[in-house]
Amino acid sequence: MHAGTLVTAMLRSQGSLVSSDSSARARLRECVTAYFPAVHRFLRGLGVPPDALDDAAQDVFLVAAKRIDEVRPGAEKSYLFSTAVRVAHAVRRRYVREQPTDDIEEAAGESGAVSPDALVDQKRAGALLASLLSGLSEELRSAFVLHEIEGMTLTEIAKIVDVPRATAASRVRRAREEFQRRLERHRKRSQGES
Amino acid sequence: MKRLEHTDDVVSALVSSYRSAEVPTPPIDELLAKIEKGQPHPLDESAPSIDKFRSVFDTKAWIAGALGAAVLSGTVLYAVSEDRSPPVAEVAGAHTVATEIVATADRVSSGSASALPSASLPSQDVETLPSVATPPPKPITATAKPPKRPDAARAAGSEAPVSSLRRELELIEMARRALRGGDGSACLSSVERYESEFPAGQFSNEGQVMRIEALALVGSREKAGRLAHEFLQSNPKSPYADRVRSVLGRVGTP
Incomplete structure (x- = not known):
């Protein structure tokens, strides 16, 4: 089952399936490093007020991290953005709604x-x-x-x-x-x- | 649906202002520490359903893509192995790949990962992730390694595909190493060699992305920009799209 070994190796290198703590942590670290700027920018695009951006970006990762190990490698950004849409919604509700100008x-x-x-x-x-x-x-x-x-x-x-x-x-x-x-x-x- | 930024200069300027806006340095350690505490978050209940983002292991394309991503980011220290020991996991669709690549992780194949020093786990080195600008801390030992268990029997008929994929990986890895070492022209010639030997290779996307980065590196900004646009047009949802966009940002092509 050579191909099976290949996939196992790949999955392990992607930090999924084999849920060793260190590879899960490594994957999480990768996600934060790779996508924090994108998530931050996206939240701003969604209208999260500037002074709430840093916290909201952290919230996205705190919420998404709980299940990110189940996310398909390659779909992390989509999952984070999906979380961001919901976080932005909650934050915007908390703040006075931006007035369309x-x-x-x-x-x-x-x-x-x-x-x-x-x-x-x-x-x-x-x-x-x-x-x-x-x-x-x-x-x-x-x-x-x-x-x-x-x-x-x-x-x-x-x-x-x-x-x-x-x-x-x-x-x-x-x-x-x-x-x-x-x-x-x-x-x-x-x-x-x- | 064609994007407005491609038809309207003003929208294009607005979009590029968005993309190039400054973002604070992520508080990675602080954030990871919070995550590890695993405390409930007030917004947990509004988390999206995981179903649409869950792992599906059923396509050759995905396997090649994951492998390519790992290769391009310097994750995989590979070896073509003749090992016939049973795999840890059976994955549907894996039979489509007629060969076997063993990452260094495979050393742990039937043991527990914790038995290994963590440094040998092939988790992606974050420093290598976003850009090629930083020189590598040390050369990556990504040469083909000898079989771990040379006594194992060779699978009949598997030689051709194995050596072909091995050759593909060698060339791509050569290009990647050159790029990481800051040698744009060496990278370009490896990519060219790869493309001439494997016109429909498994890692053609990786080759294209490295060519774009290498062109930017050697100062062929215009060509880098043009190829980057072409790449994004034909691969809008590639995992490399962000990386290519960041090259576009660097070469200053709108």
């Missing part, structure tokens, strides 16, 4: 033409993105961030937010429309001013 210029700092060049200024780009995202409902926002920013496929998104694929597809489509509408409005305004 129509005053994008104010949120994005000084007004001016919106061009890729102008958005080289990271802060400004970040603020504009946050403002555009804040106009989306929680469901649409997570779909948008997962698809457009995190580059996930519809099948992955469906797993992460735990809905059928068709629902995920519909959310992504509506989220894009809403996002583009808001971006267009912002473009027109800034062109009018410049």
Whole structure:
């Protein structure tokens, strides 16, 4: 059963199946190291307020760690993101809900033409993105961030937010429309001013 | 569905601001210590169902993928073994792989893992994970090792696939070592050799990813960027996608 040995070896090297403490710990450490930044960023994309981000990111790992050894190697990020969606939901409920702002210029700092060049200024780009995202409902926002920013496929998104694929597809489509509408409005305004 | 960032420059700038935003250094040890306490967390009940993320061991692709990931990240110190001792676990679908690779972990194959010094467990070295920029602390001893039990009989007819996979691994490992050692051009020539010998090899993705990283390393930023985009287009959900994106970030291609 050569192939069986191969798989055993692989699984062991991935730290699953063979639940020796040290390999489980090593896998956990890998996950934290590899995905903490992604989870942190994702939570921000989901609208977790800046001062709650560090704690929320830790919460994701504290919750997910309890079962991460059952997760298929390669699916860790999806599982963590799925946990993050739920943690973000809880955190957002705890905080005063972000007010969708129509005053994008104010949120994005000084007004001016919106061009890729102008958005080289990271802060400004970040603020504009946050403002555009804040106009989306929680469901649409997570779909948008997962698809457009995190580059996930519809099948992955469906797993992460735990809905059928068709629902995920519909959310992504509506989220894009809403996002583009808001971006267009912002473009027109800034062109009018410049 | 084509992403907006590919059709709209402004969205592309916004997305790249998101991706390049600073993230605090993870408090790894503190977090792991908390995790090890295993205390209940207020949000435990809202944890996602594990079912959709659970292990399914049924595809050759997955096995090759896991193996490739391990190879690329420097995990596996491999040997092609003629060992015929029974495996610890039987896994459905494993028969599709007509050969056997033994990680160093296999030394513990029927014993308990705790009997081994932990240093010999092939758990992934975290330092090697995210980038190729850090030089390796010491050379990886990833040469093919002699069979552990040379007395074992060789499986009839298994020689060809074994040596072919062994050769694939050798070339990929050679490329990986060059990359880790910061020798981009050596890495590139190993990848080229790999691709010419194995046009449809099991580790073609690993080869592509290393080529992208090596190109960035030797300063061919434009080509690295172009190949990275192509890779992400055709492998959007590859486990290497993040790694390739981080190269894109480094070479500064939008």
